[in-house]
Amino acid sequence: MAWKTSHAPRQLELDSCVTCGLCLPHCPTFRLTGNESASPRGRLAAMAAVASGIAEVDDRFEEIMGFCLQCRACEPVCPSVLPFGRAMEGARAEIAEQQPNRGRKVRALVLGRGLGSRPAIRVATFFAALSQRLQFERLPVRLLARIKGLRRIPFAGGSHIGEARPAATARVGSVGLLAGCVQDAWFGAVNEAALELLTAAGYDVTVPASQTCCGALAAHDGAVAATERLASANVAAFAGYDMVVATAAGCSAHLAGYAEWGPGGDELASRVSDITVVIAEAIADGRLPELPSRDTNVAMQDPCHLRHAQRVIAETRQIVAAAGYEPVEIDDIGMCCGAAGVYMLAQPETSDELGRRKADQVRAVDATLVASANPGCEMQLRSNLARRYEIRHPIEIYATALREHSAAS
Ligand code: SF4
Numbered sequence: 290m291a292w293k294t295s296h297a298p299r300q301l302e303l304d305s306c307v308t309c310g311l312c313l314p315h316c317p318t319f320r321l322t323g324n325e326s327a328s329p330r331g332r333l334a335a336m337a338a339v340a341s342g343i344a345e346v347d348d349r350f351e352e353i354m355g356f357c358l359q360c361r362a363c364e365p366v367c368p369s370v371l372p373f374g375r376a377m378e379g380a381r382a383e384i385a386e387q388q389p390n391r392g393r394k395v396r397a398l399v400l401g402r403g404l405g406s407r408p409a410i411r412v413a414t415f416f417a418a419l420s421q422r423l424q425f426e427r428l429p430v431r432l433l434a435r436i437k438g439l440r441r442i443p444f445a446g447g448s449h450i451g452e453a454r455p456a457a458t459a460r461v462g463s464v465g466l467l468a469g470c471v472q473d474a475w476f477g478a479v480n481e482a483a484l485e486l487l488t489a490a491g492y493d494v495t496v497p498a499s500q501t502c503c504g505a506l507a508a509h510d511g512a513v514a515a516t517e518r519l520a521s522a523n524v525a526a527f528a529g530y531d532m533v534v535a536t537a538a539g540c541s542a543h544l545a546g547y548a549e550w551g552p553g554g555d556e557l558a559s560r561v562s563d564i565t566v567v568i569a570e571a572i573a574d575g576r577l578p579e580l581p582s583r584d585t586n587v588a589m590q591d592p593c594h595l596r597h598a599q600r601v602i603a604e605t606r607q608i609v610a611a612a613g614y615e616p617v618e619i620d621d622i623g624m625c626c627g628a629a630g631v632y633m634l635a636q637p638e639t640s641d642e643l644g645r646r647k648a649d650q651v652r653a654v655d656a657t658l659v660a661s662a663n664p665g666c667e668m669q670l671r672s673n674l675a676r677r678y679e680i681r682h683p684i685e686i687y688a689t690a691l692r693e694h695s696a697a698s
């Protein structure tokens with residue numbers, strides 16, 4: 290038997306590829322290398338070879354799969370509607386099962402236990418804040434260079450976990466807000482904006498105390514047991530809310546795929562929305578106001594897990610426009626910025642090259658304010674752009690404009 294886990298690439302997924310090649314121009318790794326094995330079609334062929342017993346899950350298979358960003362840019366353009374991200378998570382699960390090594394076990398521990406542990410996040414927050422103060426990003430250590438992409442982190446980062454705020458206007462429903470692991474500790478201003486806007490739009494909002502990391506990074510790395518354990522905890526934590534909302538695109542995309550990760554996951558997934566969708570809807574039906582024009586551009590960067598995985602594009606533009614800004618396009622096909630979770634550490638050269646290309650796209654337009662709805666993309670942009678560029682989540686841009694407007698009127 291070529292495959293050994295229930296998450297393995299499914300025959301239906303592999304058979305769906307008609308080898309048309311329409312995905313190739315949209316795949317960042319194919320565009321960088323021109324190699325078939327670095328394309329969606331080539332990766333599916335490698336999976337099919339294992340499925341049919343021609344090849345094995347070996348070092349070469351791991352190399353082919355490991356080079357994929359899991360950006361899912363190949364999905365929206367595929368005429369077979371092939372769920373490539375699901376198949377790739379299955380391939381990664383097989384690699385973890387059949388090619389165990391110490392590095393992968395350590396990663397499973399960090400991504401499963403570490404990100405799911407608030408004490409561990411607090412310790413990481415302290416050291417990240419210390420590293421910023423001591424400017425460790427100047428040291429010739431690749432991991433430390435990533436500090437440059439972070440916002441200024443307080444030593445004891447605040448947390449919204451456990452908070453509950455009632456609707457500030459006519460009630461339309463209840464929201465369970467996923468605070469996220471590093472999103473809660475290091476990008477707390479995004480969650481604060483979400484709480485303000487959701488309550489202003491008529492939602493009772495709770496940030497359940499028993500929630501944990503969504504498990505996206507563990508799933509991308511093939512850490513099945515950790516992914517299932519985190520999903521199970523969140524299924525229980527978010528029971529009963531009308532909607533489950535996440536403020537990081539990577540988290541909302543993973544929650545939307547919870548059907549794969551255990552009992553109750555499909556029901557939770559049916560209630561999931563990214564924050565940008567909920568806020569854009571509230572603006573469209575008049576529960577949140579459209580603010581006066583500022584005659585200022587905002588460069589729009591689409592996180593892959595918003596644009597490709599959830600097909601959310603127009604909503605971020607609607608939010609930025611309602612804040613009074615002019616949304617400006619930087620990239621017609623939404624090429625990945627190269628952050629891609631742990632990819633920025635696992636494949637640093639490719640990640641850096643894609644980061645440079647994304648920064649070039651921003652510099653080509655007349656804007657120094659950049660909208661990005663995912664923390665990894667924000668870090669990648671900040672790492673590659675000069676300090677005069679400000680990178681904010683679209684709902685932060687809107688919430689800031691709304692606060693200023695309220696204060697002035
Ligand atoms: S677009 Fe879809 S069907 Fe065509 S080669 Fe790519 S994965 Fe296969």
Ligand code: SF4
Binds near residue numbers: 316356359
């Ligand atoms: S997920 Fe992204 S990098 Fe991977 S095959 Fe698809 S387009 Fe290429």
